[in-house]
Amino acid sequence: xxxxxxxxxxxxxxxxxxxxxxxxxxxxxxxxxxxxxxxxxxxxxxxxxxxxxxxxxxxxxxxxxxxxxxxxxxxxxxxxxxxxxxxxxxxxxxxxxxxxxxxxxxxxxxxxxxxxxxxxxxxxxxxxxxxxxxxxxxxxxxxxxxxxxxxxxxxxxxxxxxxxxxxxxxxxxxxxxxxxxxxxxxxxxxxxxxxxxxxxxxxxxxxxxxxxxxxxxxxxxxxxxxxxxxxxxxxxxxxxxxxxxxxxxxxxxxxxxxxxxxxxxxxxxxxxxxxxxxxxxxxxxxxxxxxxxxxxxxxxxxxxxxxxxxxxxxxxxxxxxxxxxxxxxxxxxxxxxxxxxxxxxxxxxxxxxxxxxxxxxxxxxxxxxxxxxx
Amino acid sequence: xxxxxxxxxxxxxxxxxxxxxxxxxxxxxxxxxxxxxxxxxxxxxxxxxxxxxxxxxxxxxxxxxxxxxxxxxxxxxxxxxxxxxxxxxxxxxxxxxxxxxxxxxxxxxxxxxxxxxxxxxxxxxxxxxxxxxxxxxxxxxxxxxxxxxxxxxxxxxxxxxxxxxxxxxxxxxxxxxxxxxxxxxxxxxxxxxxxxxxxxxxxxxxxxxxxxxxxxxxxxxxxxxxxxxxxxxxxxxxxxxxxxxxxxxxxxxxxxxxxxxxxxxxxxxxxxxxxxxxxxxxxxxxxxxxxxxxxxxxxxxxxxxxxxxxxxxxxxxxxxxxxxxxxxxxxxxxxxxxxxxxxxxxxxxxxxxxxxxxxxxxxxxxxxxxxxxxxxxxxxxxxxxxxxxxxxxxxxxxxxxxxxxxxxxxxxxxxxxxxxx
Numbered sequence: 001x002x003x004x005x006x007x008x009x010x011x012x013x014x015x016x017x018x019x020x021x022x023x024x025x026x027x028x029x030x031x032x033x034x035x036x037x038x039x040x041x042x043x044x045x046x047x048x049x050x051x052x053x054x055x056x057x058x059x060x061x062x063x064x065x066x067x068x069x070x071x072x073x074x075x076x077x078x079x080x081x082x083x084x085x086x087x088x089x090x091x092x093x094x095x096x097x098x099x100x101x102x103x104x105x106x107x108x109x110x111x112x113x114x115x116x117x118x119x120x121x122x123x124x125x126x127x128x129x130x131x132x133x134x135x136x137x138x139x140x141x142x143x144x145x146x147x148x149x150x151x152x153x154x155x156x157x158x159x160x161x162x163x164x165x166x167x168x169x170x171x172x173x174x175x176x177x178x179x180x181x182x183x184x185x186x187x188x189x190x191x192x193x194x195x196x197x198x199x200x201x202x203x204x205x206x207x208x209x210x211x212x213x214x215x216x217x218x219x220x221x222x223x224x225x226x227x228x229x230x231x232x233x234x235x236x237x238x239x240x241x242x243x244x245x246x247x248x249x250x251x252x253x254x255x256x257x258x259x260x261x262x263x264x265x266x267x268x269x270x271x272x273x274x275x276x277x278x279x280x281x282x283x284x285x286x287x288x289x290x291x292x293x294x295x296x297x298x299x300x301x302x303x304x305x306x307x308x309x310x311x312x313x314x315x316x317x318x319x320x321x322x323x324x325x326x327x328x329x330x331x332x333x334x335x336x337x338x339x340x341x342x343x344x345x346x347x348x349x350x351x352x353x354x355x356x357x358x359x360x361x362x363x364x365x366x367x368x369x370x371x372x373x374x
Numbered sequence: 375x376x377x378x379x380x381x382x383x384x385x386x387x388x389x390x391x392x393x394x395x396x397x398x399x400x401x402x403x404x405x406x407x408x409x410x411x412x413x414x415x416x417x418x419x420x421x422x423x424x425x426x427x428x429x430x431x432x433x434x435x436x437x438x439x440x441x442x443x444x445x446x447x448x449x450x451x452x453x454x455x456x457x458x459x460x461x462x463x464x465x466x467x468x469x470x471x472x473x474x475x476x477x478x479x480x481x482x483x484x485x486x487x488x489x490x491x492x493x494x495x496x497x498x499x500x501x502x503x504x505x506x507x508x509x510x511x512x513x514x515x516x517x518x519x520x521x522x523x524x525x526x527x528x529x530x531x532x533x534x535x536x537x538x539x540x541x542x543x544x545x546x547x548x549x550x551x552x553x554x555x556x557x558x559x560x561x562x563x564x565x566x567x568x569x570x571x572x573x574x575x576x577x578x579x580x581x582x583x584x585x586x587x588x589x590x591x592x593x594x595x596x597x598x599x600x601x602x603x604x605x606x607x608x609x610x611x612x613x614x615x616x617x618x619x620x621x622x623x624x625x626x627x628x629x630x631x632x633x634x635x636x637x638x639x640x641x642x643x644x645x646x647x648x649x650x651x652x653x654x655x656x657x658x659x660x661x662x663x664x665x666x667x668x669x670x671x672x673x674x675x676x677x678x679x680x681x682x683x684x685x686x687x688x689x690x691x692x693x694x695x696x697x698x699x700x701x702x703x704x705x706x707x708x709x710x711x712x713x714x715x716x717x718x719x720x721x722x723x724x725x726x727x728x729x730x731x732x733x734x735x736x737x738x739x740x741x742x743x744x745x746x747x748x749x750x751x752x753x754x755x756x757x758x759x760x761x762x763x764x765x766x767x768x769x770x771x772x773x774x775x776x777x778x779x780x781x782x783x784x785x786x787x788x789x790x791x792x793x794x795x
Contacts, residue, residue, distance in 0.1 A: 007707075092468065262711065264708060270500050270501075271500075271504060271711055271713075272500075293686075294673075294675070297675070297686055301717070301720075301721065301724070304771045305717060305771055306712065307771065307772065308771040308772065308774065308795070310793060351772070353772055354770050354771070354772060355717065355720035355721075355723075355724065355769060355770055355771045355772075356720055356723050356724045356769065356770070357724075358724065
């Protein structure tokens with residue numbers, strides 16, 4: 001009995017990091033993303049949350065104060081589609097698989113992501129067409145339950161434009177629809193491969209659909225047609241060629257997550273701006289960095305080039321933060337600087353789009369996870 | 375009849391008025407650029423001029439200096455850019471955008487000194503149009519790295535002419551050599567590994583040196599017997615005469631060192647160490663010792679291994695810190711789009727290089743490296759008028775290039791056409 005209590009003590013007390021004391025950053029330019037920019041103000045963090053922010057927020061006694069003069073605060077970046085920490089092999093067609101089972105606490109591989117400003121990530125299960133359910137997490141903590149903030153975060157679907165892939169998807173959705181439409185029937189429950197799809201069709205579980213080409217998009221929409229429901233929610237992770245179908249995607253106001261890159265039209269050296277095409281067509285665009293170190297590190301730079309190429313600043317900020325947070329189902333907790341939201345933020349020594357600004361501090365849940373040594 | 379006379383008189387009167395307004399002959403063709411700030415990239419005189427004037431005549435810079443010292447002659451065409459920064463057009467020594475990408479790798483032999491990019495140039499192609507909008511006025515359009523020696527590059531303007539010849543600044547721009555990190559994959563039967571590559575390059579350089587010596591002796595009358603003509607070695611003579619350099623695609627300490635040893639130490643030809651990535655900075659001190667130019671890119675960072683929390687190293691800064699004074703940056707476009715040459719500077723600064731060195735690395739240093747600094751690379755009296763105007767610090771992507779002049783000709787003006795970038 002003592003032994004069990006001791007274990008409980010270890011798990012409950014030692015397992016938790018000590019709560020960070022309140023921290024305030026003052027005299028700082030605050031890019032809230034969801035609201036107006038604050039040219040110079042204070043942001044107060046307490047118990048891992050944003051306690052207050054504004055031009056004249058008061059700082060209580062006993063608060064650690066950071067002078068942010070000349071600096072900029074913005075929400076931590078969100079990477080909604082990562083395999084960092086996941087095992088290399090895919091799990092095939094397994095909608096019941098939970099990516100949280102793969103989470104790798106204390107992984108060194110998260111450090112580059114943190115340094116690059118990513119404070120929330122979502123690990124997706126690999127495989128397809130229905131590969132399982134993702135987990136949204138913070139790249140800190142020593143146990144998976146400390147890291148995880150939402151599981152399942154979304155149902156991950158990978159559509160290919162071929163009969164087998166479409167048929168697997170169609171059958172799975174068919175089975176789920178029968179459960180969804182079922183009236184009465186007592187205690188019977190769908191099996192665990194069908195249950196997430198029932199949730200998906202009811203809009204209780206978001207989808208994230210990887211779609212490389214316009215053809216895959218049209219095939220996916222065709223498969224989905226009999227199951228459409230206003231409640232159903234999904235975002236699309238788009239391939240580099242998807243912009244060619246921008247008109248079709250835009251007409252349905254799709255949410256599309258793209259690499260923040262200008263690219264070349266296939267077989268040519270003619271530069272294209274897929275992000276601009278999607279936005280012009282009516283889509284909401286969010287950014288995914290990719291998992292390579294160089295890609296993570298250069299995320300802000302790449303977005304600044306899109307801003308140079310004409311992207312609206314406010315949209316660009318949202319696309320790095322709130323849009324991917326919402327796509328991962330955690331938009332209520334992270335992705336913008338608002339009272340009550342998680343204290344996940346970046347301190348930069350300049351405007352995020354000036355090209356030479358460095359992230360000098362990364363705070364996750366009110367705790368400094370990375371700081372450039374002066 | 376009377377009507378006709380009246381009309382005629384009106385025309386005469388109009389001509390008289392126009393004649394009265396005609397600029398004085400010495401002011402004709404004179405353009406005066408009034409800029410809020412001028413970054414001259416000059417090595418003598420002012421490097422930064424707040425509120426300056428550049429006088430351009432006949433495609434050359436006639437005068438440059440602070441507004442108080444350079445009065446604008448009456449009748450000069452004035453470009454009012456007091457809310458802009460002026461600087462020399464950017465120069466990229468390592469890129470492939472002069473024509474279509476399909477034309478840059480003719481793998482005829484392991485070494486191809488008979489080839490050049492010159493006939494493949496497509497004036498006014500989409501990439502050159504974008505290059506102009508990124509402030510890039512001169513490029514060394516070189517062949518790819520499919521073979522050890524893929525041919526000769528062409529130093530060319532990005533706009534200002536509709537024919538190949540009208541764009542050429544100098545031909546050849548440089549010879550292109552690829553020392554490993556690509557040609558070893560497909561060099562034909564010879565030069566499939568470093569042993570073969572080194573051998574076939576040396577063999578060729580030996581022949582070319584002997585060929586140049588023989589012809590030079592003949593031309594000076596020291597040898598009466600006319601040497602045999604070898605078309606494939608003709609262009610290589612220019613290397614030994616130090617008319618143009620060899621630009622070597624090379625990376626990693628071993629191959630960078632091999633490059634330095636072969637081209638500088640053994641053959642004594644002018645050379646540019648290009649790329650220099652994958653840890654190449656570790657022998658940067660050797661490059662500095664020989665005062666050779668390094669042309670860094672397209673990647674501006676190396677990762678430190680073993681994975682040290684994903685810390686990144688700025689390569690340009692590493693070369694500079696090791697004492698390499700002649701530093702230029704490249705895009706290897708289309709690897710990095712040509713118009714983003716400025717951003718290579720931005721990244722270099724972000725990763726530790728000082729902004730002044732970054733600006734020089736886009737302007738005067740590449741001009742010096744390719745031996746054209748007598749004409750290009752800085753805003754100085756007598757040099758070609760390749761001038762760009764930006765809305766502010768050119769390294770800040772929130773600014774843009776609003777106006778470009780190449781050899782005295784305005785080739786891009788966002789006041790008159792849609793902004794391309």
